[in-house]
Amino acid sequence: MSKLPNVAYFCMEYGLDASIKTYAGGLGILAGDYMKGVKDHDFPMVGLGIKWKQGYTDQRINEEGQPYDSYTNQQYDCLEDTGIKVKVKIRQRDVTIKVWKVVEFGVCPLYLLDTDIPENADTWITGQLYGWFGEERIAQEMVLGIGGVRVLRALGYEAEVYHFNEGHALFAGFELLREKMEAGLTFNEALKVTREEVVFTTHTPIVEGNESHTLDILMYMGANNGLTVEQLVSLGGAPFNMTVGALKMSRIANGVAQLHMETANKMWEGVSERPEIIGITNAIHTPTWVDSAMLAAAAGEGDLWETHMKNKRDLIKFVNERTGVTLDADKLLVGFSRRAAPYKRSNLIFSDPEVIEPLLKEGKLQIVFSGKAHPLDDTGKKIVANIVEMTKKYPNSVVFLENYDMTIGKALTRGSDVWLNNPRRPLEASGTSGMKAAMNGVLNFSILDGWWPEACDHGVNGWQFGDGKGVSDFATLEELDAHDLKALYDVLLTEVIPTYYENREKWLQMMKASIVSCREQFAVKRMLDEYYNLMYIKK
Ligand SMILES: *Cc1c(COP(=O)(O)O)cnc(C)c1O
Numbered sequence: 001m002s003k004l005p006n007v008a009y010f011c012m013e014y015g016l017d018a019s020i021k022t023y024a025g026g027l028g029i030l031a032g033d034y035m036k037g038v039k040d041h042d043f044p045m046v047g048l049g050i051k052w053k054q055g056y057t058d059q060r061i062n063e064e065g066q067p068y069d070s071y072t073n074q075q076y077d078c079l080e081d082t083g084i085k086v087k088v089k090i091r092q093r094d095v096t097i098k099v100w101k102v103v104e105f106g107v108c109p110l111y112l113l114d115t116d117i118p119e120n121a122d123t124w125i126t127g128q129l130y131g132w133f134g135e136e137r138i139a140q141e142m143v144l145g146i147g148g149v150r151v152l153r154a155l156g157y158e159a160e161v162y163h164f165n166e167g168h169a170l171f172a173g174f175e176l177l178r179e180k181m182e183a184g185l186t187f188n189e190a191l192k193v194t195r196e197e198v199v200f201t202t203h204t205p206i207v208e209g210n211e212s213h214t215l216d217i218l219m220y221m222g223a224n225n226g227l228t229v230e231q232l233v234s235l236g237g238a239p240f241n242m243t244v245g246a247l248k249m250s251r252i253a254n255g256v257a258q259l260h261m262e263t264a265n266k267m268w269e270g271v272s273e274r275p276e277i278i279g280i281t282n283a284i285h286t287p288t289w290v291d292s293a294m295l296a297a298a299a300g301e302g303d304l305w306e307t308h309m310k311n312k313r314d315l316i317k318f319v320n321e322r323t324g325v326t327l328d329a330d331k332l333l334v335g336f337s338r339r340a341a342p343y344k345r346s347n348l349i350f351s352d353p354e355v356i357e358p359l360l361k362e363g364k365l366q367i368v369f370s371g372k373a374h375p376l377d378d379t380g381k382k383i384v385a386n387i388v389e390m391t392k393k394y395p396n397s398v399v400f401l402e403n404y405d406m407t408i409g410k411a412l413t414r415g416s417d418v419w420l421n422n423p424r425r426p427l428e429a430s431g432t433s434g435m436k437a438a439m440n441g442v443l444n445f446s447i448l449d450g451w452w453p454e455a456c457d458h459g460v461n462g463w464q465f466g467d468g469k470g471v472s473d474f475a476t477l478e479e480l481d482a483h484d485l486k487a488l489y490d491v492l493l494t495e496v497i498p499t500y501y502e503n504r505e506k507w508l509q510m511m512k513a514s515i516v517s518c519r520e521q522f523a524v525k526r527m528l529d530e531y532y533n534l535m536y537i538k539k
Contacts, residue, residue: 005536007045008159009034010148010169012140013056013129014049014112016105018406021055021074022112024129025339025372026432027203029406030256031165033285033432035107037524040285043108043532046157048148050140051079051100051112056129059372059403065388067402069375071128078104079112086150089222090139095122097147099154111155113147132376134213138221145171146225149179161536164200164250167211167242173198173249174225187231191249199535200250202243202277203429205263206343210243212236247274252535256430257281257451263426278534281451282430283527286519289436291414298441298515304508308417308441315415319368325399327366332500335416335442337370337404340380343427346371347386348485349420355489360394364497367397367420368412370404413437418496421446422488424480425470438462438518441511445496447484451522461513465491 013028014035023029031047038045057069079100087094098117102110115125125139149172152159162172173194180190204210215238218224224232236245247253247268252275255261261279268274284290291311297304309329316327327333338344346369350356359365369387373380390398401408413419419437421428421444431450438444438455444462446452449470456464465487474480499507520526 004044004532005160006158007043007161007163007536008148008152008157009045009047009163009165010144010172011047011049011165012144012168014047014110015406016102016107017078020076020078020105022049022052022129023406024056026430027166029409029432030282032105032107033283033288033524034528035110036105036285036288037528038108039106040287041525041528043528045108046152046155046159047108047110048144048151049110049112050126050129050144051076051114051116052129053116053127057372057375059384061384061388061400061402065385065392067373067381067384067388078102082111084151084154086147086154088142088147088150090122090125090142091221093121095125095143096120097143097151099151111151113143113151115143130374134217135221137211138213138217138223141168142171142221142223145169145173146175148172149175160197162198163531163536164198164246166201166203167246170242170246170249171223171225173246174223174227178226181226187227195249195251196538198250200246200253201256201280202246202253202264203256204243205260205267205427205429207267210241212239212241214239244268244271244274247271247277250275251538253277254280254535257454259426259449259453260429280527280530280534281454281522282432282435283522283524284432284435284439285524286439289410289413290439290519294414294441294515295439295519298512298519304441304511305504308511311414311440312417313415315368315411318411318415319399319401322401323399325395327368327397327399328363331363331366332418332497333416334365334367334418334420334445335412335437336367336420337401337409337412337433338421339404340371340373340383341377342379342383343424344371345422345424345481346383347390348422348481349488350386350390351481351485352489355493359497360397363397364501365397366399368399368401368416370401370408370412372404409433409436413442414440416442417500418443418445421449421452422484423447423449424477424484425449425466425468427471435518435522438514438522441515443507443510443514445491455518455521457513457517459495459510461510461517463491463495
């Protein structure tokens with residue numbers, strides 16, 4: 001086999017461990033698992049990200065049951081000073097970027113950029129992940145993109161492929177253009193060469209989730225990096241859309257599940273001169289998320305039920321320590337932890353009290369929730385407040401764990417019996433928490449969205465509900481929600497609950513099928529092989 005190409009991977013967030021607050025959610029978890037998989041399987045790659053001083057918001061719940069945001073300065077022991085510094089001009093002012101290397105968690109070389117050093121006037125840039133203002137976000141993306149390429153040059157790393165994981169990294173493309181134009185190429189010549197080097201992953205099937213900025217603000221910040229307004233418009237339109245820009249600068253792009261590939265191709269069909277968007281389904285770093293005793297038990301070495309019950313009791317203990325609530329290990333326990341974004345409909349299951357109340361009151365069903373809303377997402381915060389209200393109404397059977405993070409994610413995807421997922425299809429690009437659950441023998445009970453259509457064998461390794469209906473099948477979202485709610489209750493009442501309480505044998509078979517059918521297909525090695533074979537290696 002010929003040598004694999006060297007890859008430089010750019011991402012705003014990396015979820016490596018609960019102790020390093022450099023992530024917000026699924027995008028970061030994916031990038032963190034990616035870096036670990038690269039190291040385990042020895043692929044040629046380095047990662048570039050940001051050392052966030054305060055990370056993403058810490059979620060707290062006040063006396064009235066309302067969530068609020070809190071930020072703390074972090075100290076990280078897992079970073080080593082590389083001694084490298086680079087500069088980027090932001091708003092006409094030189095900003096010095098210090099470069100740290102992550103030395104724990106079993107990752108490939110991963111460099112985190114930091115502006116919080118005494119010589120800078122603009123120490124705030126790397127303060128809060130996904131900052132609040134357009135200018136703040138642009139400055140952060142300039143550090144990652146323009147700064148990131150300069151770090152690669154300072155390291156002497158000869159990247160052959162630049163992988164932009166989400167549009168946030170796009171300004172790296174502007175730096176690649178600038179270098180070539182400075183060496184004498186025209187804009188069009190430089191673009192042609194740059195396109196050959198760049199690949200792009202899109203993660204967001206929601207139009208508003210795809211960031212855009214006015215041309216004025218990009219010029220004011222200096223994010224254009226020497227490009228003219230006309231050149232900017234030719235790449236990202238006006239206002240400048242980061243996803244469109246990234247598509248137009250890349251040789252090939254991908255969505256993060258097969259269904260998401262279709263959604264993304266439709267979503268961006270109006271963009272001229274864009275590359276094909278293929279599908280590479282996300283995956284997880286098994287050693288981080290999956291209990292090896294469960295994998296062994298599914299392979300016949302150990303008692304599957306006993307191993308699961310140990311994880312369930314650990315979760316119950318964890319919940320008790322955090323909330324004081326004591327759940328019952330002999331009763332069905334449903335887990336649900338996700339960002340509280342409206343399309344994920346975290347509180348859907350409570351929509352018809354006539355159906356759900358008897359189950360919660362009798363204790364036939366227990367639900368543990370966790371999930372943060374973005375600081376500016378008031379609808380998401382209302383959803384969290386509503387779930388907190390439900391914990392007061394059903395104190396023995398509904399629990400909310402504040403400040404969702406990797407520790408909570410790990411505990412819930414190991415110790416629940418069932419993993420509930422009910423987004424509005426097709427708005428969940430992939431989802432990876434269900435993969436963690438599946439490999440731990442926690443049965444997925446999910447809308448056919450994201451990765452689940454690729455794995456689901458209904459009644460064999462988990463359940464689907466809603467029959468693949470989605471936002472385009474109904475006149476209004478209310479109708480879709482009503483349809484999905486009915487489907488959720490039907491499967492819950494006629495299949496999930498009866499199987500759990502009356503057919504342990506079948507439940508065990510399903511747990512085993514869940515683990516066996518997912519353990520390779522959704523493990524990071526399959527995903528990395530696909531990125532190299534389908535994206536990085538030129539055909
Ligand atoms: C796994 C995980 C995610 C991603 O899960 P989704 O299925 O995309 O919601 C997000 N946050 C944390 C803390 C996780 O552990």
